[in-house]
Amino acid sequence: MTERVPLLDLQAQYLPLRDDILAAVTRVCDSQQFILGPEVDALERQLASMLGVRHAVAVSSGTDALLAALMALDIQPGDEIVTTPFSFFATAGAIVRLGAKPVFVDIEPSTYNLDPRKLAAAMTNKTKAIVPVHLYGLPADMDPILETATQAGVPVIEDAAQAIGATYRGRQVGGFGACGCFSFFPSKNLGAFGDAGLVVSNDDDMAARVRLMRMHGMEPKYYHHVVGGNFRMDALQAAVLAVKAPHLSTWSEARRRNGLRYARLFYRYGIAKDVVLPIEPDGRRHIFHQYVIRVAHRDALKHHLAECGIGTEIYYPVPLHLQPCFEHLGYRPGDLPESESAAKGTLALPVYGELTELQQEAVVSRIAEFIHAA
Numbered sequence: 001m002t003e004r005v006p007l008l009d010l011q012a013q014y015l016p017l018r019d020d021i022l023a024a025v026t027r028v029c030d031s032q033q034f035i036l037g038p039e040v041d042a043l044e045r046q047l048a049s050m051l052g053v054r055h056a057v058a059v060s061s062g063t064d065a066l067l068a069a070l071m072a073l074d075i076q077p078g079d080e081i082v083t084t085p086f087s088f089f090a091t092a093g094a095i096v097r098l099g100a101k102p103v104f105v106d107i108e109p110s111t112y113n114l115d116p117r118k119l120a121a122a123m124t125n126k127t128k129a130i131v132p133v134h135l136y137g138l139p140a141d142m143d144p145i146l147e148t149a150t151q152a153g154v155p156v157i158e159d160a161a162q163a164i165g166a167t168y169r170g171r172q173v174g175g176f177g178a179c180g181c182f183s184f185f186p187s188k189n190l191g192a193f194g195d196a197g198l199v200v201s202n203d204d205d206m207a208a209r210v211r212l213m214r215m216h217g218m219e220p221k222y223y224h225h226v227v228g229g230n231f232r233m234d235a236l237q238a239a240v241l242a243v244k245a246p247h248l249s250t251w252s253e254a255r256r257r258n259g260l261r262y263a264r265l266f267y268r269y270g271i272a273k274d275v276v277l278p279i280e281p282d283g284r285r286h287i288f289h290q291y292v293i294r295v296a297h298r299d300a301l302k303h304h305l306a307e308c309g310i311g312t313e314i315y316y317p318v319p320l321h322l323q324p325c326f327e328h329l330g331y332r333p334g335d336l337p338e339s340e341s342a343a344k345g346t347l348a349l350p351v352y353g354e355l356t357e358l359q360q361e362a363v364v365s366r367i368a369e370f371i372h373a374a
Helices: 010-031 038-051 062-072 090-097 142-152 204-214 235-268 298-307 324-329 337-345 357-373
Strands: 055-059 080-083 101-104 127-131 157-159 179-183 197-201 291-294 346-349
Touching (some): 010 235, 038 235, 055 204, 090 324, 101 324, 179 204, 298 346, 337 346
Parallel strands (some): 080 101, 157 179
Antiparallel strands (some): 055 197
16 A cells, blocks of 8 residues: 655654744743744844845735735835736735736746746836746746846835745845745745744835834834834744744755655656656756646546545646636636646645655656556
């Protein structure tokens, strides 16, 4: 019988750190300081150094990181924000919550990231920002994106929610544009024990505006210059993240090792020609938040693997331009064919750092079993 393989095993990461995490949580409980404060301040310094940026602003979630960043840029109703349709909902949801309009640019089929060659054609005099996504942990092609943004005089907000630790031409993602937004959702490579996020920037004014938005636009206390939001990080989350952050590079390398091992296994089992594997273009370091393949009969394969006790997930089955809540934007099936094709054929396999070689072999052998029977 095939060994059961979950899509993600958080216990395997937690147990070696359990004592340190419980000590950190106890420290916060004893302090009775639960919102912002010294734990959050220390985490911000730690992450700014780790990511190579001037400023790190801890917030309440990855979604709120995007929302605070857009608010800091004074995005208004009717403004247009150019982004990708193949991403988690928050990428576009944060835009629409401000009354702005997401303008979707199709993806590169090989990377699943926004296609820079199609960017300029989507921009108008209403374009106020570009939001590329470093999907699955693979950096978007930032040089041409930044060049187009500079020519148009609009800022770039990097949605790096899935990509902490990934690099583009030797630099950490998040620090290329006006700001970068990260998520610490528990399943992320660096995950909190609940919702938490981060906005990073090398721009002093941008960072100051995000901090202002984080606290209802308040500075000093009870004086409100703008209408912000409640985007503050809990001290408990900061304390947990501070324990886990020093291990991120090791965990990322383990995921990369597993990604390389999958490629070898697909070739060993003779099915590499039947499966589209992830790529890593020159100059980009993939940290494999997800290991995503593309196959024929994807839904049937997912069902087969589930019956074998192997966890998988579809990220994402419906591209954003075809979501019912965005029907008013006027997109129709066929408008963004690469995103629609990816939504129909992609499947994420287990890739967490503690995954064993035996477990990976079980995954690939079961995929080979399905393909050979088809």
